[in-house]
Structure formats: C-alpha cells, structure tokens
Amino acid sequence: MRYLPHTKDDIQQMLDTIGVKNLDDLFASIPGELRAKRELDLPHALTEPQLDREMRRLAFKNNVCATSFLGGGAYRHYVPSAVTELAGRAEFVTPYTPYQPEVSQGTLQALFEYQSMISRITAMDVTNASNYDGATGMAEACLMAKRIGRKRNTVLICDTVHPEWREVTQTTLKSTGMNLVEIPHAGGRLNRSNLNEALNDNVAAIVVGYPNTFGIVEDFADVAQAAHDKGALVIVCVPEPLALGLFEAPGNFGADIVVGEGLSFGLHTTYGGPTLGLFSTQQKFVRQMPGRVAGRTTDADGREGYVLTLSTREQHIRREKATSNICSNQALCATSCAIYLSLLGKEGFTKLARLNAARAQYAKNLLAKIDGVKVAFDAPTFNEFVIELPKPTDDVLHVLANDMMYGGIALNRWYPEMKNHLLVCVTELNTKEEIDMLVEKLIPLLCKEG
Amino acid sequence: MNYPDDRKYSKDHEWIMVDGKTVTVGVTEYAAEQLGDIVYVELPQHGEDFAQGETFGVLESVKAVSDCFAPISGTIAETNDSLSNSPEVINEDAHGEGWMIKINVSDPRELEELLDHDAYEEFVKEETS
Numbered sequence: 001m002r003y004l005p006h007t008k009d010d011i012q013q014m015l016d017t018i019g020v021k022n023l024d025d026l027f028a029s030i031p032g033e034l035r036a037k038r039e040l041d042l043p044h045a046l047t048e049p050q051l052d053r054e055m056r057r058l059a060f061k062n063n064v065c066a067t068s069f070l071g072g073g074a075y076r077h078y079v080p081s082a083v084t085e086l087a088g089r090a091e092f093v094t095p096y097t098p099y100q101p102e103v104s105q106g107t108l109q110a111l112f113e114y115q116s117m118i119s120r121i122t123a124m125d126v127t128n129a130s131n132y133d134g135a136t137g138m139a140e141a142c143l144m145a146k147r148i149g150r151k152r153n154t155v156l157i158c159d160t161v162h163p164e165w166r167e168v169t170q171t172t173l174k175s176t177g178m179n180l181v182e183i184p185h186a187g188g189r190l191n192r193s194n195l196n197e198a199l200n201d202n203v204a205a206i207v208v209g210y211p212n213t214f215g216i217v218e219d220f221a222d223v224a225q226a227a228h229d230k231g232a233l234v235i236v237c238v239p240e241p242l243a244l245g246l247f248e249a250p251g252n253f254g255a256d257i258v259v260g261e262g263l264s265f266g267l268h269t270t271y272g273g274p275t276l277g278l279f280s281t282q283q284k285f286v287r288q289m290p291g292r293v294a295g296r297t298t299d300a301d302g303r304e305g306y307v308l309t310l311s312t313r314e315q316h317i318r319r320e321k322a323t324s325n326i327c328s329n330q331a332l333c334a335t336s337c338a339i340y341l342s343l344l345g346k347e348g349f350t351k352l353a354r355l356n357a358a359r360a361q362y363a364k365n366l367l368a369k370i371d372g373v374k375v376a377f378d379a380p381t382f383n384e385f386v387i388e389l390p391k392p393t394d395d396v397l398h399v400l401a402n403d404m405m406y407g408g409i410a411l412n413r414w415y416p417e418m419k420n421h422l423l424v425c426v427t428e429l430n431t432k433e434e435i436d437m438l439v440e441k442l443i444p445l446l447c448k449e450g
Numbered sequence: 451m452n453y454p455d456d457r458k459y460s461k462d463h464e465w466i467m468v469d470g471k472t473v474t475v476g477v478t479e480y481a482a483e484q485l486g487d488i489v490y491v492e493l494p495q496h497g498e499d500f501a502q503g504e505t506f507g508v509l510e511s512v513k514a515v516s517d518c519f520a521p522i523s524g525t526i527a528e529t530n531d532s533l534s535n536s537p538e539v540i541n542e543d544a545h546g547e548g549w550m551i552k553i554n555v556s557d558p559r560e561l562e563e564l565l566d567h568d569a570y571e572e573f574v575k576e577e578t579s
Contacts, residue, residue: 312515
C-alpha cells in the first residue's frame with residue numbers, strides 16, 4: 001500500500017479551491033492561545049537506509065527466536081501466506097464501513113461466508129459479522145441474556161472462565177445492576193453442586209469455558225439441561241475454537257449463545273492480536289443478538305446478492321433502544337478468518353485439531369514423568385494443560401526465559417493460590433524437538449536443591 | 451381513514467377498547483400506515499406491570515422501529531401471540547385482528563385522559579397538516 005504525504009503544491013491547490021490564502025488563515029477559527037506557536041517536537045526525517053536501520057534495531061528488541069509454550073487465551077498457529085496476501089488486498093484493507101450493497105458485494109459476501117463457517121463450527125443457527133474480541137463478546141452475551149431473561153438479574157460464571165474475560169464482563173455489567181456470581185471449580189471442572197445451589201429463577205445465564213482456563217474440555221450437557229429447566233440460558237465461551245475440530249460443538253449440547261476468540265483462525269499473535277470476537281446464537285434469539293449481520297438475498301431482477309440484514313436492531317436505526325452499543329466489528333479479521341478456514345477445509349480443520357491434541361498429549365506425558373512434577377487435574381484437555389511443579393513457577397520460568405524459552409504461564413498470575421502451577425500450551429508450531437528441549441531444561445531446574 | 455366510535459384513542463396513535471376492568475390495546479390504522487410493512491412485533495409477558503407511558507412493546511417495519519407506550523397503567527392480561535408469526539395482520543386489520551395486548555387497568559381515572567374518535571381524528575389532522 002502507498003502512503004503519500006501532500007506536497008506543497010497539493011496543499012496550495014486545496015487552499016485555492018476553498019479560497020483561503022494560507023494554512024494560518026485556514027486555522028484562524030481556532031483561538032490563538034490554543035494554537036502551538038512552534039514546530040512540532042519531532043525528530044528529523046530519516047533517509048531510507050537510516051530508517052531501515054532504525055526499524056531493524058527496534059525489531060531485534062523482540063525476542064522472536066524464543067521457543068514459546070504460551071497460550072492462556074492467545075494461541076499461536078501457522079498462518080498460510082495466502083491469508084495475509086488475500087486479506088491484504090486494498091479492496092478489503094482500505095474501505096471504511098463498506099456496507100453499501102451497491103459497491104460492497106465482495107466484502108459482504110466474505111462476511112456472509114465467515115458467518116456461515118463459524119455457525120457450522122459451533123453448530124449454532126446464526127453468527128454475527130464479529131465482535132471486537134472474545135472478552136467483550138462474553139460481556140455482550142451476558143447483556144443479551146438479560147434482554148431475553150428480562151427481570152432475571154444474575155449471571156453465574158465458572159471461575160475457570162478466562163480471568164481477563166471475567167474482568168471485562170464485570171466492568172461492562174457494573175452499571176447495569178446485574179450480579180455476576182462466580183462458581184468455584186472442583187478439580188478444574190465446574191462444581192455441579194455449587195452451581196445447583198446458586199441456580200434459581202433470577203438467573204439469566206450460566207457462563208462456562210470450553211476449553212476452560214486450565215485447558216480442560218468438559219461435557220456441559222447436564223449443565224445446559226439444568227439451566228433450561230430453570231429458564232436460564234447457557235453461554236459457552238471458547239477461547240481456543242480450534243478445539244471444536246475435535247470436541248463436540250456447543251450447539252450440540254444445548255448452548256444458547258457461543259462466544260469465542262477468533263485469533264486462532266488466521267491471525268497473528270503479535271502484540272496479542274488483532275483479536276476477533278466470534279458470536280453465535282440460536283435463530284429464536286436473533287433479534288436480541290448484538291452487532292451486524294450480512295445476509296444473502298435476491299435483487300429486483302432475481303440475482304443473488306448480499307446486504308446487511310436485521311439492521312433495525314442497531315443503533316443507527318433504533319437509537320438508544322438498540323440491542324447493543326457495538327457500532328463496528330472486526331471485518332478485516334473476520335475476512336482473514338474466512339480465508340483461513342476455507343484454506344483448511346473441513347478435513348484440514350479436524351486434522352489440525354488432532355495434531356494439536358496429539359502434540360500436547362505428548363508433552364503432558366513427558367512432563368508428568370519428571371520427578372516431582374504432576375498433572376494438576378485429571379481431566380481431558382485439548383492443546384493446553386496445567387502441571388504442578390515442586391517449586392514456585394515464577395522462579396522456573398525466569399530461568400527458562402533467560403535461556404530463550406517461554407515455558408508457559410505461571411497460574412498464580414490469575415489464581416494466587418496456584419504458586420507452583422504452570423499452564424503449558426502446545427500447538428502445531430511446537431515441534432517434538434522443542435517439547436523434548438523443554439523437558440530437558442526443566443529436569444535440572446526442578447532437582448531437589450533449590 | 452375510519453376511526454370507530456366504540457373505543458378511545460391516545461396521542462401515541464393507539465386505540466383502547468374498554469371492557470369492564472380490562473382494556474384491549476392496538477395501534478391505529480394511521481400508525482400502521484405510517485410505519486409501512488410491519489415485519490416484527492415484540493410483546494410483553496403476561497403479568498408484567500406497566501405504568502402509563504412506559505414502553506410495553508416494539509413494532510418494527512421495513513423502514514423504522516417504534517416503541518409502543520402503555521396508554522394506561524396496569525398488568526398484562528393477554529397478548530396477541532399470533533402477531534409473532536404474522537405481524538402483517540396489523541397492516542391488514544389494525545383495529546380488529548391486529549390488537550396487541552389486553553391490560554387489567556389499575557387506575558380507571560386514567561381512561562378519562564384519552565381521546566374519543568372525533569378528537570383523535572382532529573389530532574391526526576393537526577399532525578399531518
């Protein structure tokens with residue numbers, strides 16, 4: 001893409017056109033005391049070689065060569081170059097709110113395909129054209145449950161749902177008068193008896209993690225049944241949607257709303273994003289769903305075409321009665337996601353999920369054999385799991401990091417009582433050699449003395 | 451347009467048919483025509499309480515969304531659930547089959563504030579002129 005600044009001639013031509021002599025006159029309406037009387041304090045322009053050198057210097061500050069076993073909500077997956085190339089086309093990248101059907105059939109169709117693919121993966125009826133990220137999607141899902149549940153005012157949430165997602169939801173719900181009640185886990189899974197005690201006619205929704213923050217994938221069919229018996233909804237939060245290539249889709253065990261983080265599907269983890277909020281629900285709730293939806297229709301001549309649909313729920317028509325304050329989406333990320341998923345295909349999606357699970361299982365087995373290390377929870381996991389070390393995790397990770405290896409996430413960051421717990425993520429990008437190396441580096445670190 | 455004289459009207463373009471302590475509420479033909487083709491109707495639940503002027507439901511047409519305001523305080527006794535599958539009935543028969551809700555009135559004095567059919571017709575004329 002080209003970024004060309006205005007030349008002096010450009011500027012003069014624009015000034016002439018609107019009949020202003022110079023830039024000072026153009027800004028005359030701004031009171032003098034509010035205007036800077038000096039040049040901006042910026043470094044001098046660099047030559048191309050100087051700039052090139054500076055960018056390299058900055059890039060080398062990133063520890064890009066380190067081996068990473070980090071997950072915890074952002075999962076590294078290979079992004080085929082076709083994704084970057086196609087999604088990088090100017091038609092996708094440069095337009096702003098490109099939703100006029102007369103000129104935006106390509107964008108609208110890409111979003112329609114995205115919605116269709118996410119609906120199939122989650123086994124839900126409808127998917128919106130995306131939210132900002134999984135966390136804000138979860139907050140929106142709680143607000144939606146409140147709209148459906150009307151006078152119901154409480155949301156029950158497992159404490160194994162991503163802690164940062166819970167924080168965002170807490171912030172969002174603060175001014176709504178809704179209560180967010182946390183249900184503690186038992187052995188890494190949702191504690192059913194605690195849930196049943198808390199479940200009453202005031203509960204709008206139960207929020208579960210799938211997989212949860214410990215990487216555990218549990219069957220929530222019984223929870224959905226219990227929720228529905230009490231007239232509450234089930235919101236399933238999926239931080240790593242690749243897991244749905246291997247485990248049952250939430251729509252098949254009774255989910256009413258599925259929210260997810262689409263970062264895994266064709267986006268890079270650089271700076272932890274950009275992120276992509278997946279948001280799906282059942283047809284009967286579609287009018288309460290936040291965000292925009294691209295739909296397929298036919299024009300006056302019977303030709304197939306794509307338009308935004310159900311816009312009457314949105315702010316530009318419904319104003320303060322809109323279903324949501326969301327007034328944008330992650331169109332470019334959703335487009336990348338659609339390209340990525342179409343490249344993988346149905347079989348490739350399943351294969352990749354199996355590969356992730358197999359690599360992670362290999363790592364889990366090897367790590368569990370280290371003296372003093374044990375698998376923290378006896379439960380099925382996908383590409384992430386928790387091990388308990390014989391000493392504080394922070395100390396161990398520090399040594400590994402100095403040795404160009406990010407060994408995982410110290411769970412005491414979110415669960416203070418878990419000082420010795422390590423959350424390890426293994427994707428298809430982690431080779432067998434890398435896993436073996438992690439084990440080799442850990443063994444001497446975890447020996448008795450220390 | 452014809453506004454039957456067997457009922458009352460509100461300035462929010464609703465008609466109110468009184469039957470003892472219960473009133474039936476719908477939107478007027480004028481309102482239905484202004485909205486255009488109605489594609490979705492959101493109704494309250496039985497037993498919900500509304501004060502006069504509160505939003506009890508929503509009418510959505512192909513071009514606009516409008517709130518429906520309770521013309522009178524009370525409790526929802528019945529809703530016209532067939533509207534969810536065939537909202538077009540409001541366009542076809544606003545003053546009859548297109549009724550929306552029945553309210554058990556909590557304060558009958560509020561009925562006196564409503565317009566009769568002549569006053570409503572006059573009100574519409576003023577609005578459109």
